[in-house]
Amino acid sequence: MPSLATLPFDRELLRRYDRPGPRYTSYPTVPQFTSGFDAQALREAARDSNGDPIPRPLSLYVHVPFCTSPCFYCGCNRVITRDRSRAGVYVGRLARETALVADLFDRDREVVQLHFGGGTPNFLTPAQLGEVVDTLRGHFHFTDRDDRDLSLEVDPRTLSPADVATLAAVGFNRASLGVQDFDPAVQEAVNRRQSVAQTLALIDACRRHGMRSVNVDLIYGLPRQTPAGFARTLATVIDVRPDRLAIYGYAHLPHVFKAQRRIDAAQLPAPMERLALLELAIDKLTAAGYVYIGMDHFALPGDDLAQAQARGDLHRNFMGYTTHADSDLIGLGVSAISHIGATFSQNARDLPGWEAAIDAGRLPVCRGLTLSADDRLRAELIQHLMCHGEVPVRALERRYAVHFAGYFRDELARLAPLVDDGLVRVGKERIEATARGRLLLRNIAMCFDRYLDRSGAAPAQFSRAI
Secondary structure (H helix, E strand, C coil): CCCHHHCCCCHHHHHHHCCECCCCCCCCCHHHCECCCCHHHHHHHHHHHHCCCCCCCEEEEEEECEECCCCCCCCCCCEECCCCHHHHHHHHHHHHHHHHHHCCCCCCCEEEEEEEEECCHHHCCHHHHHHHHHHHHHHCEECCCCCCEEEEEECCCCCCHHHHHHHHHHCCCEEEEEEECCCHHHHHHHCCCCCHHHHHHHHHHHHHCCCCEEEEEEEECCCCCCHHHHHHHHHHHHHCCCCEEEEEECCCCCCCCHHHHHCCHHHCCCHHHHHHHHHHHHHHHHHCCCEEEECCEEECCCCHHHHHHHHCCCEEECCEEECCCCCEEEEECCCCEEEECCEEEEECCCHHHHHHHHHCCCCCEEEEEECCHHHHHHHHHHHHHHHHCEECHHHHHHHHCCCHHHHCHHHHHHHHHHHHCCCEEECCCCEEECCCCHHHHHHHHHCCCCCCCCCCCCCCCCCECC
């Protein structure tokens, strides 16, 4: 994959391709899941997965939905509450779900990754987070490998540096801190007031207590955001050298996410101003030595993500980019998604529905999907594209016994305008994104997505590409 340092940042070209589309944390994407996939289908998927000649290791994802206040930009599944007693009740139900799900998998399958997302995972106290981890360790076999990951997303406003010592003792070795922007005007507009001092103190604590990786999340395209203010945020963050950064584009979908209706659309940057913010972030990060991983992720050259990309075994799933490409993903908690073998399944998306299933002793599956042979082919194609910027044509032909040019005749025709614009090169051995096309991997992948509406209508549930 070519270096991002050579990227010709063409604002007009990016503006033209800036249309809604999936982020491809899965293929098929979540809107294709159906209620026809139920708990019995999940049991069968787990049984088949256990029966593989070489059973895959496991990755665990735990969703904690609670937040004490709403961030207006947020599109996550969350429950706003200041009632801390709800945390203990949730932990109890997570324990019961863990017992139900763990029974489906052979105990000798190693857990190589655990991630807590939200919501705000540190709505749970460090002791409660430790209780969940202990429960998981009691039901699953956690690996002792050096590359194991125990990570969590944290809100620096509600986690103290002293708490980090407890989390490190539990085994957490990665932390992801939400920042978004340090500019006070932007923070006021999105209802997230967070000081530089408390954020940097938490990063320092993570390092002092041995966490091997710290990620910082920023967002461009927020209301009242300016290049000058965002440059100050970037300079502050780069100065402390987090191992990874995610620079997300704000997706304004107030018809989907109620909290976003509190944002004054007139205060959002205009399209070209938004692109200027992205260009600023890319220039500053690449000048500081960060490697572009893909989509909106950057990492220092020595970080595991950059190393995995260099080796060719980077993976993308509902947790984002990950180094554990060969694992089955088990989701626990409300709305969590699992990827077992050739299936996807999602837990009940509303808290009462998830609670009712757990209280009745049922697996809380509400919908999912079993991939067809065509789905599996396209999923692997899009996975390669999103992680490595290329499609291994010959390898896919051998693996799936297809003639690529014939099988994807219509898709290659859809790709032709992107070739003409210098975003893609098409060869007999591989299709690869050019340096100009690397920020538009979603658009390239969309050419191979057979579920997208080809009428030209904007998919209402998807964010814009840039």
